[in-house]
Structure formats: structure tokens, C-alpha cells
Amino acid sequence: MSSILTNASALTALQSLNATNKNLQVTQGRIATGMRVAEAADNAAYWSIATTMRSDNKANSVVQDALGLGAGKVDTAYTAMNSAINVVDQIKQKVLLAKTSSAADRDRIQTEIGNLQSQLKDNIAGANYAGSNLLQTSSNASAVDKKLTVMTSYNRDSTGAVTTGTIDVDFTNIRLIDTNGATGAAKAGILDKAIGATGSPSILSLKVNGTASQTTATAFDNLLTGIEKALKGMASGAAELGAGKARIDLQKDFVSKLSDSIDRGVGQLVDADMNKESTRLQALQVQQQLGIQALSIANGSSQQILSLFRG
Incomplete structure (x- = not known):
């Protein structure tokens, strides 16, 4: 069913693009910092252990x-x-x-x-x-x-x-x-x-x-x-x-x-595995480009409805 109020294809493409952008942001952060657990939100258990051990190492210094x-x-x-x-x-x-x-x-x-x-x-x-x-x-x-x-x-x-x-x-x-x-x-x-x-x-x-x-x-x-x-x-x-x-x-x-x-x-x-994150970054960049293309195609379907009303 075609609708001018709800474009299901565009919504699906947008959700997929948002997920790709989020994953891309995470990967870019890991590459920028060199860490896969930079804060407690990334992995509370590992972050807590790492923080405690870093404190102990300062004492060792x-x-x-x-x-x-x-x-x-x-x-x-x-x-x-x-x-x-x-x-x-x-x-x-x-x-x-x-x-x-x-x-x-x-x-x-x-x-x-x-x-x-x-x-x-x-x-x-x-x-x-x-x-x-x-x-x-x-x-x-x-x-x-x-x-x-x-x-x-x-x-x-x-x-x-x-x-x-x-x-x-x-x-x-x-x-x-x-x-x-x-x-x-x-x-x-x-x-x-x-x-x-x-x-x-x-x-x-x-x-x-x-x-x-x-x-x-x-x-x-x-x-x-x-x-x-x-x-x-x-x-x-x-x-x-x-x-x-x-x-x-x-x-x-x-x-x-x-x-x-x-x-x-x-x-x-x-620490982040930089080889793995680099490969993942390239894959996500491709997914992002495809997502943008898919969203563009989905948004174009609304324009096709106008052709039905042309004489």
C-alpha cells in the first residue's frame, strides 16, 4: 500500500542508517582513543577493574x-x-x-x-x-x-x-x-x-x-x-x-x-584492537553510504505517487 502520510520504507531505511551511524560513532571513538572501554557505560565491570588497577599502579610508581x-x-x-x-x-x-x-x-x-x-x-x-x-x-x-x-x-x-x-x-x-x-x-x-x-x-x-x-x-x-x-x-x-x-x-x-x-x-x-576496528570502520562507512542511498530511494517513492494524478 502506498501512502503519503506514512512512508514505511523510508522509516525502515532511516532506522537502519541511525543504527549504522551509532556503530560508526562507537568505532571512530575507539580508534580516536585506542580504547574499547573508555568509560563505565562501555563496560562497567571492566572499567571498574581497570580503574582500580591503574590506581594500584600509581602507588607502585x-x-x-x-x-x-x-x-x-x-x-x-x-x-x-x-x-x-x-x-x-x-x-x-x-x-x-x-x-x-x-x-x-x-x-x-x-x-x-x-x-x-x-x-x-x-x-x-x-x-x-x-x-x-x-x-x-x-x-x-x-x-x-x-x-x-x-x-x-x-x-x-x-x-x-x-x-x-x-x-x-x-x-x-x-x-x-x-x-x-x-x-x-x-x-x-x-x-x-x-x-x-x-x-x-x-x-x-x-x-x-x-x-x-x-x-x-x-x-x-x-x-x-x-x-x-x-x-x-x-x-x-x-x-x-x-x-x-x-x-x-x-x-x-x-x-x-x-x-x-x-x-x-x-x-x-x-584497549581496542586497532586492526579489527579499522576493518570495522571501512565496513560501516560502506553501510552508511548504502543506507543514505536506500533512504534516498525510499523518499523518492512519494514522488512516484504524483504520476498517478497526471493527465
């Missing part, structure tokens, strides 16, 4: 920054500790040489030891990273300042409860100079505390000349014993720093890989 900062501090302290061990080893050699030297030679040796002691102080004072010096700390510091705490992980369970992992480096075993403001026996640094009985010198204050207590073989043996003890403590400190550095490096590598894995997982949920 903070963890990576914290690990990088911690690695810098520990690496700086480790380098300075090794340098200090080498200098103390040289001091040990000078003390051993002075044991059987004349008084005049001991004066010259003491000058060399004094230079090495100054070198130790300079090296340790320069071992700063981001305002932190792990080798020069106070034994009277508050609990929070008695160790270096490096955040290593951000953990969220199924209920939303959050915990963080840490790596702690205790200053007690790596402290070379104590900045507690005290003097003498009250010092707790490996290099500034007494290396023998009460009243004996520290590594930074020992002398091989000018004092009666260091004129005997036994006195020199006591100095050498104290130096060996200090070297042992420094070796333990270097080992602790090395272990901390190795663990931080491993965690940095893990967090980096974890972050990449989460990115890939989110991509599988929400």
Missing part, C-alpha cells in the same frame, strides 16, 4: 621512586664505607711501621696518619645523598631516626585493607661517626669511640708519638688490636649495606616488572 631514593642513599653509604675501610687499613700499616721506628720517624709517620684521619672525616662528611648521611648519625636519635626505612611494596587485599612492605637498615652497625654531641667514651661510632680500654684513643684521634702510653710494644699491639676490631666492624657494616643494596635492587626490578604486567593486564581489558 611511588614505590619505585622510594626504592630509587633508598638505593641512592645505601649505594652512597656503601661506597663511602669501602673507601673508609681502605683508609683505616692504611692507618693500620702506619701504626705497624711506627712500632719499631725512632721518635723522629714516628713524628713523620704521625703527620701521615693525621692526613689519613682528615681524609676519613672528609669522606664520611661527603657521603650525603638527598640530605641523608647514613654513616654519620646520632646514637641518641629517636626510634624513627635510628634506621633507614625504604618502602618496597604496596599491598591491597580483597577487602581493600592496605599494607606496605619495607627494608630497614639499622644505623647501629654502620655508624662511623657519632653526632650525639658527646665526647670520649660516650661516642658510639666505629671511628670515634675508644678502640681499647676506657681512656684509649679512637681511630680518629690515635697518635704514635708524643705520649708515654704509646712508647712500648704492648701499647702499639693494643692500638693494632683496636684497629683490627674497628676494621672488623666496618666490614660487617659494609656487608649489611651490600645486602640492603642487593635487596633493594631486586625489589626495584620486581616492582618494575609488576607495573608492566599490570599495564598489560589493563590493556587486555580495555
Whole structure:
């Protein structure tokens, strides 16, 4: 039936064209954004999961920054500790040489030891990273300042409860100079505390000349014993720093890989397949052109009715 009030063919063609245009708009949006789930309306479940995982990955980015900062501090302290061990080893050699030297030679040796002691102080004072010096700390510091705490992980369970992992480096075993403001026996640094009985010198204050207590073989043996003890403590400190550095490096590598894995997982949920969308775009463009042609033909049928009334 032909009607001038209702053109069923045109309505059908228009509905088909509208559906094609809608699909074309969706495909063009996916190509423009590179995502098939760009908002909750596209797929509420996938969008929610992706949003949560992106948030977690931002936290992992903070963890990576914290690990990088911690690695810098520990690496700086480790380098300075090794340098200090080498200098103390040289001091040990000078003390051993002075044991059987004349008084005049001991004066010259003491000058060399004094230079090495100054070198130790300079090296340790320069071992700063981001305002932190792990080798020069106070034994009277508050609990929070008695160790270096490096955040290593951000953990969220199924209920939303959050915990963080840490790596702690205790200053007690790596402290070379104590900045507690005290003097003498009250010092707790490996290099500034007494290396023998009460009243004996520290590594930074020992002398091989000018004092009666260091004129005997036994006195020199006591100095050498104290130096060996200090070297042992420094070796333990270097080992602790090395272990901390190795663990931080491993965690940095893990967090980096974890972050990449989460990115890939989110991509599988929400990223568009560009090859598929490109093919779909071409098909929809053809459908759109055909739809427009079909609508034009359907609208032309009304004009044909006029021919029935022509004489």
C-alpha cells in the first residue's frame, strides 16, 4: 500500500542508517582513543577493574621512586664505607711501621696518619645523598631516626585493607661517626669511640708519638688490636649495606616488572584492537553510504505517487 502520510520504507531505511551511524560513532571513538572501554557505560565491570588497577599502579610508581631514593642513599653509604675501610687499613700499616721506628720517624709517620684521619672525616662528611648521611648519625636519635626505612611494596587485599612492605637498615652497625654531641667514651661510632680500654684513643684521634702510653710494644699491639676490631666492624657494616643494596635492587626490578604486567593486564581489558576496528570502520562507512542511498530511494517513492494524478 502506498501512502503519503506514512512512508514505511523510508522509516525502515532511516532506522537502519541511525543504527549504522551509532556503530560508526562507537568505532571512530575507539580508534580516536585506542580504547574499547573508555568509560563505565562501555563496560562497567571492566572499567571498574581497570580503574582500580591503574590506581594500584600509581602507588607502585611511588614505590619505585622510594626504592630509587633508598638505593641512592645505601649505594652512597656503601661506597663511602669501602673507601673508609681502605683508609683505616692504611692507618693500620702506619701504626705497624711506627712500632719499631725512632721518635723522629714516628713524628713523620704521625703527620701521615693525621692526613689519613682528615681524609676519613672528609669522606664520611661527603657521603650525603638527598640530605641523608647514613654513616654519620646520632646514637641518641629517636626510634624513627635510628634506621633507614625504604618502602618496597604496596599491598591491597580483597577487602581493600592496605599494607606496605619495607627494608630497614639499622644505623647501629654502620655508624662511623657519632653526632650525639658527646665526647670520649660516650661516642658510639666505629671511628670515634675508644678502640681499647676506657681512656684509649679512637681511630680518629690515635697518635704514635708524643705520649708515654704509646712508647712500648704492648701499647702499639693494643692500638693494632683496636684497629683490627674497628676494621672488623666496618666490614660487617659494609656487608649489611651490600645486602640492603642487593635487596633493594631486586625489589626495584620486581616492582618494575609488576607495573608492566599490570599495564598489560589493563590493556587486555580495555584497549581496542586497532586492526579489527579499522576493518570495522571501512565496513560501516560502506553501510552508511548504502543506507543514505536506500533512504534516498525510499523518499523518492512519494514522488512516484504524483504520476498517478497526471493527465
